Amino acid sequence: MSLTASTEHTVLWPLTGGIHPPEMKLLSNTTPIQRLLPANEYFLPLPQVGETAVLAIKQGQRVLKGQPLTRGISAMYLAVHAPTSGTIAAIEPRPSNHPSALPVLTCVLQSDGLDEAVSFTAASEPLSHEQILQRIRDAGIAGMGGAMFPSHIKLNPASKIKRLIINGVECEPYITADDRLMREYASDILNGVALMQQLLQPETTTIAIEDNKPEAAQAMRQALAASTLPQCSIQVIPTKYPSGGEKQLIQILTGQEVPSGAIPAHLGIVVQNVGTAFAIQQAVYQGVPLLERVITVTGSNIEKPGNYWVSVGTPIRHILEQTGFKATPDSKVIVGGPMMGYTLSTVDVPVLKGSNCLLLPQAQELADAPQERSCIRCGECAQVCPVSLLPQQLYWHAKAAEYDKAENFHLQDCIECGCCSYVCPSDIPLVQYYRVAKAAIRKTREEKLHAEHAKMRFEARSLRMEQEKLEREAKAREAAEKRKSAMSGNEKDAVAAALARVKAKQAAQGAVEESPAPTTADSKATIAAAVSGIKAQNQETSGSNVTNQEDKKAAIAAAIARAKAKKIAATPTLTETLTASAPAQAADKKAKVAAAIASAKAKRTQAADTPNTEAQLSAPNATDKQAMIAAAVAKAKARKAAVENTSAEVDNAAVTVEASSAPTTLTESTTDAAQKARIAAAVAKAKAKKASSATATEAPEKTTAASTIAAAAKQHTEGNMPETVNTDGDTHASVSLSDDKKARVVAAVAKAKQKARERAREQENN
Amino acid sequence: MLIAVVLLTLLALVFGVVLGFAAEKFKVEGNPIVDQIEALLPQTQCGQCGYPGCRPYAEAIANGEKINRCPPGGSATMEKLADLMGVEPEPLTATAETQVRKVAFIREEECIGCTKCIQACPVDAIVGAGKLMHTVLASACTGCDLCVEPCPVDCIEMLPVKQDLRTWDWQLNAIPVKTL
């Protein structure tokens, strides 16, 4: 079976550039992997890898070890699992295990010390392709070398894979997690490799190990000899940093280069870390999700350096306490190795799936880089760059913020390995410059995209507005023709239609941003309804004004005050627009009649009472009492008007004539001023109606029922924005709003009214 | 004398034909400089320059309008425009305070659903219906400010876009160091 096992390739390609930093591995690789006492608290960032997930748990809920805390469906999604049993103490933003330490949403798991686990189902029979992938995915396995890329995606490539490379290189100084794992769990790793082989069906499999880990290589060789892996070999490569980088390792083993911007799968190669192989084996055969990993805790600030099994989510503070961290002023906590690791500003952050090392160096051990000097263009950085960049050119451009030029020098191909900074005689933090430059380039690119997007949206909107304007004009013309033909008709609709036409005309002329576009066939009736809708709305809000509770007064007063202040500061530019919340319905006859009556009344009232109503409304008082008094005055007036107009309700012809000639006979103009005044009048009248029906202190159901229907129709008429959201057919939606909401609505309406009125007055003055 | 006249006439004829041909053959559609200018503008469509949108301002610049009228673009855009137009950079008309990208935010409990902001938004980045709460699509918002003024209840504010792990700009010095 193992005919070709442990055949070693002898052909190796040299790594471009690279350095030989002091290895410092003996500090931590002499002792077996140990366990630490469990922590009391675990921090589980949501989600760690891949976005778009929803929480599956609530605060205060008890969870078991291995229970997934999130659900998600996107391809990149990986579940977060509880590392032990306990209760979710909090779900809140906490500092992240990231160089920026920016807060991310984190589940805080309070351990109950029982470590109760959900039952893990071991695989009983041979699993299918899909089953294996599903298990890997459910286990939340991400690349454990540091990049944390979801493994189930990498193991399900679109193209044919010729070569599988298992990365046990671990080229960074200090880190020995993979070294110890290979020494102690060689056969488990090979089981994981076997699973990967089953998934990928590669022609050859290579396990690459650096020659500074002879014990690990020996252990793997022995395990390989005992296994039945086909076409698998151990390849010992020379120690040189950064041989362990995915692209660099491919170059060393195959002589091929991964094209810029592509992934190794393009070359038919997949690279997986040994730690990932181990985790896959656990997930598939035992059903255990990725709950813990080996982490190297090392550096001379640590009393007990070594490798430890640590649950994902364990606070780093806990690990440091357990391993005897001797904190000194200005000590560094580095996550990862000395070449690519990042410093933490706080240790209250969790261990992530990709955290392979905690480095706690003493100040003299890894001395801080001295002050940056001028670049002398010595070119040492170019000599050691593993991707053959010209770091000093990049540096000039990055420093001068000439990011486009930096891009021409292939800044995006920089792997941030740190070789250039390592050799720089002027102690220039080159990698830092590149990171800043990369971030800036990414930002610029996103801004550009954003601008393009905005432009598209703007153009689409302009187009739509233009179309709506044309439609509106067409409607108005159509309405005018219909009116002519309907003049002979003797139906009540005619009144409404006439009013609607006036309204439509006014809207077309006066509206700045209003966009009415009637869409129903029965446009006459709906327009009429719309007219009354505005009134009804005012009426309703006025009604609720009366029903206000004590505690809302302050809010209203504040809102009014704000509105006033705003008035003074700014000039009103928008016409009053009120839309309805109820769904569009076919306006029934009754509603139409009601609407028509209302509008007719409004006309009259306005003609008679405009000055008075204005007087009443122009004093939006802060106190409820005053408002009520004012309302009462208006009511009285309106009632009088209503009585006077009783005949108008029946005398259709007269109203029709009057309405159709409204622009000239009634108000002498079709300006906004007239419209505003009418609306104000309608409000007053509506109040009066309410008072007369003795429902002043209650929500006026009957009137609002009619008005909401009307308003709904109006919404239809107005042709709302595409984003408009309709609620379901509750006609009392606006009535049943919470009191709080009402108060705000009242305040807003008051403000809006005042705005409108002032403008009306201005125009009158003009 | 005659020869000279004939020669000059011939020359004029020949060059006239060449010029006419060139004008037809290498005809420039539109005004390419306007496109170039527009590409530099931030496309917020905010109108702070006094023109209704970025394209009109680009056209105005091509016709000699000042290049310092675009606050959202900041001095970076102004410098690029100066470079393109071959004019001296000038200080921005507005203060450079608007350098940080901001997006509008509607305090939803205060929103009365008047739709005025929806109508004001040049890029349709606000959704909502009448009397229902509105909200801003932060990803589409250009931070142009135009929705703030129309709001009758002043419930819209411009919030600076927060950095997250993905958009972090590696300013290590900006990390607050906690003393424990």
Next chain:
Amino acid sequence: MAFKIASSPHINRQLQTSTVMQRVLLCAMPALVVQCAFFGWGTLIQVILAMTVAMCAEALIMQLRQRPVIHTISDNSALLTAFLLGVAIPPLAPWWLILIGTAFAIVIVKQLYGGLGQNLFNPAMAAYVLLLIAFPVQMTSWVAPITAAQHSVSFLDTLHIIFSSSQIAVADTYRLGIDGTTMATPLDTLKTDLHSGITTADSLQKLIFNGWAGKGWFWVNLTYLAGGLMMLRLKLIRWHISAGVLGALFICSAVAWAWEPLTHVSPLMQLFSGATMVGAFFIATDPVTAATSNRGRLLFGAIIGVLVYLIRSFGGYPDAFAFAVLLANISAPLIDYYIKPRTYGHLRG
């Protein structure tokens, strides 16, 4: 406790610019000793004088630019510039010559361009060319090698010559008194001879030559070669530029010499005459003004080598290193623009 935030990598090779410069100077020291042994104390005095002036000029400029003075001058780069100028000018040149030269090198050529790393031209060579053009008499009268001169000039006499107020008069007395103390360099002599129809072989019989190269000059060049190899070994420089210079010079002169040995200088003499070795290892390798990439540096060196050969053979100046280096400096940005290494994962550079 507060944890320190730093950017990766957290380790450094701990080889600073100042150390690099210091080691380069140390590698050049044996050659200075040999030069003094053959040409008297003058060179040492000039070097010390130049270093003093360089440090003062750099400190002054740093003060004016309001930059950290100590931090900058401790990078030792000014010392190296001063050293190279000091060994390049005639040992008995008057004091103001080296003062003007060094001040020009530091203030104009280096700091006005923005300081270390920003200068377009090699400061020492630019200053040398300035002096050569402005003061041709002082710059072309070299001291004869001690072995060739009848008398050696004592340290105090040398000081007297250099710092004398009426320098020319004093030098003349010495010149009159001590016959053959100053004379043209071997390359100069050879050139004059070739122009006047004397064959190479005949010219080489003169007192100034040891048979196939200039007396003393050969040894000085040999020590510089040794120093250069030492620098290569210490990885202070890479081999590309030096190999380019020497290779191109050797090939050019070998071709010419093979074609007509009587009127051409032998390649070996070319390599061990004048400033060839100090130039190839200590001057041309100044990274600031050289090309960046390996292939670019090879080309950069080759340009210098060819130019040196052309100017030595056909130009008006006997030794051409300064001109060749300056011309190559001009072309360095162009070389860098066209010769870029192929980045990993890209088909072309």
